[in-house]
Amino acid sequence: MALHTSAETPAPVGQVSRLIGDWIGRLGDIWVEGQITQLSRRPGAGVVFLTLRDPAQDISLGVTCYRQVFDAVADVVSEGARIVVRAKPEWYRPRGQLSLRAVEIRPVGVGELLVRLERLKRELAAEGLFALDRKRPLPFLPQLVGLVTGRASAAERDVLENARRRWPAVRFEIRNVAVQGVHAVPQVVGAVRDLDAHPEVDVVVVARGGGSVEDLLPFSDAGLVRAVADCRTPVVSAIGHEPDSPLLDLVADVRASTPTDAAKRVVPDVGEELERVRQLRDRARRTVTALLEREEHGLRGALTHAAFRDPHTMIAGRDQEIEAEIGRARRTVGHLLDRAESELAHTLARVVALSPAATLRRGYAVLQRPDGAVVRSPGEVLDGEELRARVSEGEFTVRHVPEG
Structure with missing residues (x-):
């Protein structure tokens, strides 16, 4: 109203x-x-x-x-x-x-895009795609580096020039793709999968120069993030510059701040490695030299010992000791032989004393019947029976004559 x-x-x-x-x-x-x-x-x-x-x-x-x-x-x-x-x-x-x-x-504007990206970031993080335990280490010296980048771009030039400056023998397998616009995502995904399947590629670098949030949107696409997460080959993300942070940085195994930084991370510096080899060689030489000097010092100490200064002193005077030992051994053996000989003579005397032949030599005789039986009692002999008498020097025949 x-x-x-x-x-x-x-x-x-x-x-x-x-x-x-x-x-x-x-x-x-x-x-x-x-x-x-x-x-x-x-x-x-x-x-x-x-x-x-x-x-x-x-x-x-x-x-x-x-x-x-x-x-x-x-x-x-x-x-x-x-x-x-x-x-x-x-x-x-x-x-x-x-x-x-x-x-x-x-x-x-950009704020709305950031909200959408933040929401997608949370969803992908919930799937575990950004977990640190999924990150794979880069090889020390890759035999072949896969590079996904724009054709004739500054990012491609930075990666190639800096990598070859560090390691001249490095080889690249390059895939030129659209890095912004509607065709960027399928081309980048296809290139990453192609290089991942390449048997000689040891690491894949995805590189692009800086740009606005809208320009870098393809590198925050969920399909690309999942494709990188599925790769068996380590992936390096080199998108934009230090302030830029697309979702690809979070899923990649290594995040490089710039394409130049990616080149430094992918291959070692030949000058630094040669210097490291020189240092290791010098350390090994010092170690071996110290060992030789220690052994030489020990050898010099050993050579100052009397035995090495005049080796004859070790055997001088030992000839008399050897002769004494030989004499002692001979005397010991002689004593043993004399004792054994004496014991043998005594044993032989006992055996001879107990021998029937010795008894016979003392005038005794052994009478045997024709069947060889020894006569021990007169009752065992028949009248007129012939007997064989064994004496010390032989034997003869006797006849039993009854008394009377």
């Missing part, structure tokens, strides 16, 4: 404020664009306060929103950022102040 007033019938301030509030309350949600000049996020508070300014005019509006609304873009929105807000206008009657209650906040 229209408000009719005059100098005689003015409207009270409270009524005017109420009417303005009623009219604003009927507006509903609106989209507002502006630049954040102030941002207040009190710890523990559930509401965030913003001041939104029109860059073209010196006009500002206060904006309030719940914390969860702001947290959705907190990573890419800060003071000075341009945003688009879906909000409902609100009129605070006691103070006659207009503000906006935001229900959605969107960054404008």
Whole structure:
């Protein structure tokens, strides 16, 4: 309803404020664009306060929103950022102040892209594609380096020149592709997979010069990130310059700050390696020299020993000791032989003394019957029986004659 007033019938301030509030309350949600000049996020508070300014005019509006609304873009929105807000206008009657209650906040331009990239980054990180334990070490000296880059680009030149300056014998397998635009992603993915399947390629470098966020978007594509994650060959990301950070940097095994840095990481410096070889050779020479000097010192010490100064002293006087030992050995053996001879003579004497022949030599005889039996008793002999008598010098025949 229209408000009719005059100098005689003015409207009270409270009524005017109420009417303005009623009219604003009927507006509903609106989209507002502006630049954040102030941002207040009190710890523990559930509401965030913003001041939104029109860059073209010196006009500002206060904006309030719940914390969860702001947290959705907190990573890419800060003071000075341009945003688009879906909000409902609100009129605070006691103070006659207009503000906006935001229900959605969107960054404008690059900010919106960054929000999308941040969301994709979180999704891929949740899949484990950026985990450190998936990173593979680069070979010390690759026999063949795969290079994915733009045709005749500064990035290609930087990688080739710096790598060959460091290691002249390095070889490259180059795949020239589009590095921005609608064809960039499929071409880069195809080149990476092709080089990964190459049997001689030991490392793959994806290189591009710097550019805007929009130019570098292909290197944050989910398809490219997953293709690199599936590679068996180590991948080096060399996209843009130090401030640039596409998602490819997070999934690559090594992130190089520039294409020149990638060349330094992929191949060793021949001069540095030659110097390292020289140092190792010098260290080995010093070690061997120290060993030889130590052994030489020990040898000189050994040569000062009396045995080495006059070796004859070791055998001088030993001939008498040897002769004495030989004499002692002979005497010992002689004693042993004499004792054995004496024992043998005694044994022989006992044997002879006990021998029947010795008994016979003393005048005894042995009488045997014809069948060879020895006669031990006269009763064993028949009258007139012939017997054989054995004596010391032989034997003879006797006849038994009865007495009487």
